[in-house]
Amino acid sequence: MNRLSPLQLFLAAAEAGSFSAAARRLDLGPVQASATIARLERELGVRLFERSTRRLRLTEAGERWLPHARQLVAAWEDGRAALSEGADRPLSGHLRVSLPSDIGRQHLWRWIEEFAATESPVDLRLELRLSDRLADLVQEPVDYSVRYGEPPDSSLIALPLAPDNRRVLCASPAYVARRGCPQTPAELRDHECLRFVLGESLHGRWRFETAQGGASAVEVTGNRVADDGGLVREWALAGLGIAYKSRLDVATDLAAGRLVALLPDWIGEPAPLHWMSVGRHRLTPALRRLAASIQARCAALAAGRQQR
Known part of the structure; x- marks a missing residue:
């Protein structure tokens, strides 16, 4: 048992909802696991878990302790990695990313998989969480986040992946044949617009610019709203309406003719893509190489050429 074992066991039990499952994950006996948690609770002076014969759940104190325990374990692992990290050290360990x-x-x-293969990792464990919901890198069990837009928190370190990316208005050829092309942003009010919702925020006010410095914003409506950007794209491909998507999301569809860009004289909203981390210490040379690889692929995708 190392110094971090009580914290690692606490995190495993909180995630698994079971002492026995957490003990098996860390190769401990159930008695040893129970005693370790009890000792941690005595040291902290609080009960971390409510125990019953049927379930295990965190107490209010346990919920408050959870993000701090994650930070402590992550800081220890980052510190050990920093001591052994060399410029040529491959991507390894537990990589948890929200996409x-x-x-x-x-x-x-x-x-990410192709980069990992070229780095020949020995012990890379990859955990990807796909969601358009903004991940809290302190509260949630993820280490990094790839997100559109500017970092919402000044404590986040952001590596640019596609700093010049913008949104593009697009629809399928079938929709255009059926409903026609809008000629100005204002005409979008007469079209079926596929809207995206993030949390409680509905992205229904679409903004555009012109090369001459003009600007326009229009409140759009439609019968379909989704909190998943992939579904909005699928609706557009199915001819169900007009989407206002990141160009990176629809680049292959535009190149293949499955979608067509609308309002070519108007410039879409900025949608820069970043790799985000809490603290610069997490951005190891291997992580920076991964971000640089993704940045090159984003540039190729935006230019209409895919790297394989």
Whole structure:
């Protein structure tokens, strides 16, 4: 048992909802695991778990302690990695990343796997969580997040992956044939627009610019709203309406003619893509190489040429 074993066991039990499952994961006996948690509770002076014959759940104190325990374990692991990290050290360990749903499913997971294969990792454990919901890198069990937009928190370190990416208005050829092309942003009010919702925020006010410095914003409506960017793209491909998507999300569809870009004289909203981390210490040379690899692939995708 090392110094972090009580914290690691606490985190495993909180995630598994079971002392026995956590003990098996860490190769401990159930009696030893129970005694370790009891000792941790005595040291902290609080009960961390409510125990019953049927379930195990965190107490209010346990919920408050959870993010701190994660930070302590992560800091220890990062410190050990920093001591042994060399410029040529491959990507290894437990890599937990939150990805946007659409580009994550289409491209990012594959790019990460291909990079890992070239690095020849011995013990890389990859955990990807695909969701458009903004991951809290302190509260949630993820180490990194790839997200569109500027970092919402000044404590986050952001590596640019596609700093010049923007949204593009697009629809399927079938929709255009049926409903026609809008000629100005204002005409979008007469079209079926596929809207995206993030948490409680509905992205229903679409903004555009012109090369001459003009600007326009229009409140759009439609019968379909989704909290998954991939579904919005699928609706557009099915001819169900007009989407306002990151160009990276629809680059392959535009190149193949499955979608067509609308309002070519208007420039879409900025949608920069970043690799985000809490603290610069997490951005090891291997992580920076991974981010640089993804940045190159994003540039190729935006330019209409895919790297394979």
